[in-house]
Amino acid sequence: MFDMKWIRENPTAFDAGLGKRGLAPQAAALIALDETRRQAQGRAQQIQTERNALSKQIGMAKAKGEDASAIIARVSQSKTAQAEAEAEQSEADGHLHKALSALPNLPFEDVPVGNDESDNVEVRTWGAIPHFDFAPKEHFDLGENLGLMDFETASKLAGARFVLLSGALARLERALGNFMLNVQTEEHGYTEVNPPALVNDTTMYGTGQLPKFGDDLFKTEDGYWLIPTAEVPLTNIVAGHILDDTYLPRRYTAMTWCFRSEAGAAGRDTRGMIRQHQFSKVEMVSVTKAEESSAELERMTGCAEEILKRLELPFRTVVLATGDMGFGARKTYDIEVWLPGQNAYREISSCSNCGDFQARRMKARYREKGETDLKFVHTLNGSGLAIGRTLIAVLENYQQADGSIHIPKALQPYMGGLDVIAAVEN
């Protein structure tokens, strides 16, 4: 959400920012709508001022026992004009709000301009890409051969894009989540939260999923939305608040199920666990002062990368081009883990600085000590990490010629000391 005052004063910069996202200029139309709104408001308020004054006179006249019917008649006449002005104001206001709600955030200056992911820029790589003296398999072959990853049963139970893990793989998922949460809470200063996984319209609006992206979400019959990421409930914790500056930065983490309809992804990644309707994820959310968000994004990206380093999984980090960024982001780093079975890097984390975009929608502000004016907080979110995809990465990178899987050292304590996952006997 944008500050209309800012657009009024910086129409060129606004349109230029939209242009980087491949969108047409909007400033002139928005400013015209805003002008209509303000004029109607001025008229409505002027009439209201008069009515308030006259109503006060009526009260005083009646208190003295005088006849007030003449004034009452006068006030009654102003009703129509005021109703008209108010209707015009609220109509313009509605149009303006609708238009502003649908606009994505503006990219920062240092974000590479480009149309899609091919324009993303690699900023660093970590770890050596492993070499196998056999043809490495994809995770679904490995998992199915182990007898611990069952897509058939999952599709019987639910449908496509679900999986049923069992035995050591089910435990591996749990181990990964515990490991990640421990690192983020004990070493990186995040506060663990266990939030609602169903939220209301207002909450989905606050982080920007609504009004535009309802199709990507699951909705219950009584109006709840299933969260597509814990970013939604975690960020909205501060919605509506005026925070003391000593309260910032605020860092939250949560492990939750994430639910996505994948409406726009038909036919993509249909095989395996890469793209599911339901997956678990450890999410990080930071709420910071305006001037601290850029540094916080670097910090948060580091917190996500640290998980891969501990698991000794090779990755690269890219900065997304303007055309590939999400709706609310001003700058985003994607972390891509190496998948030997696919012979490719695949996204495993996405860390974004949303600036004050979500804060304006949520009305989340703070006050600097000793100052009177209020500022909007900045919000950031990042995966630390997507657990399902991390499980895939472990399987593919730690696979052995016989189809068994070594368990990374960092995870062994979480697996009851187990160091290898082998095929189960049926």
Place this chain on the structure above:
RNA sequence: GGAGAGAUGCCAGAGUGGUCGAUUGGGGCGGUCUCGAAAACCGUUGUGCGCUUGCGUACCCAGGGUUCGAAUCCCUGUCUCUCCGCCA
């Protein structure tokens, strides 16, 4: 699911149709006093929007309605609490 009570400023808590953006207490902030602190005393203390030294306007859970005038009356919804039922 049934019955009842409630929602007011940072917190507690008044206010049931007229100068109420709202009594009072606590907290916070500023000051007096003090070497300093505590105590005491004095002052101050919400947010949005519009025009702008300042003024206007809106907001007492949300949305409608009645009225010249609504925190106060009416309707709908949401949430909280109590009791009963059910239940992980």
